[in-house]
Amino acid sequence: xxxxxxxxxxxxxxxxxxxxxxxxxxxxxxxxxxxxxxxxxxxxxxxxxxxxxxxxxxxxxxxxxxxxxxxxxxxxxxxxxxxxxxxxxxxxxxxxxxxxxxxxxxxxxxxxxxxxxxxxxxxxxxxxxxxxxxxxxxxxxxxxx
Numbered sequence: 001x002x003x004x005x006x007x008x009x010x011x012x013x014x015x016x017x018x019x020x021x022x023x024x025x026x027x028x029x030x031x032x033x034x035x036x037x038x039x040x041x042x043x044x045x046x047x048x049x050x051x052x053x054x055x056x057x058x059x060x061x062x063x064x065x066x067x068x069x070x071x072x073x074x075x076x077x078x079x080x081x082x083x084x085x086x087x088x089x090x091x092x093x094x095x096x097x098x099x100x101x102x103x104x105x106x107x108x109x110x111x112x113x114x115x116x117x118x119x120x121x122x123x124x125x126x127x128x129x130x131x132x133x134x135x136x137x138x139x140x141x142x143x144x145x
Contacts, residue, residue, distance in 0.1 A: 004033075004034065004110075005031050005033050005034070006033075006106060006111045007023075007035050007112050008099045009035060009036070009071075010070075011070040014116065019035065022144070023083050025142075026085075032083070032084040032086075034086055034088060034102070034106045035075065035086070035088070037090075038089065038092050039064075039091050040093070041091050041092070041093060042056045042059045063091075099113070099129070100137050100139070109139065111139055111142070112143075112144065113130050113141065114143070116145075
């Protein structure tokens with residue numbers, strides 16, 4: 001049914017669980033996988049503790065190394081499961097836009113991503129990249145909770 005699955009991950013345990021489920025689905029469907037990690041651009045004014053302590057160059061090196069570690073681990077996990085996967089990372093102000101854009105550019109026919117399942121005021125205040133992808137994507141989205 002699906003031939004190319006995009007799995008966005010932030011490296012959290014919830015994203016890792018979604019990645020494992022996505023790889024199992026890909027294996028069952030003989031689909032290939034693109035694993036995506038989105039990093040935030042450097043901002044001079046920020047509340048991100050990493051960006052506060054780093055120069056632009058240090059920050060960019062740090063987030064690139066982190067992104068490579070996350071996508072590299074995902075690629076290794078896919079290889080162990082016999083799934084054809086490629087990890088990529090992009091820098092974007094709005095992760096949901098990067099997720100949808102990458103899915104289109106890579107020719108993905110499914111986006112599989114985690115959701116924290118927040119409700120009420122917490123969901124309203126924190127927002128949800130998953131909710132934004134669900135709202136704006138023309139590509140089917142499978143949400144793992």
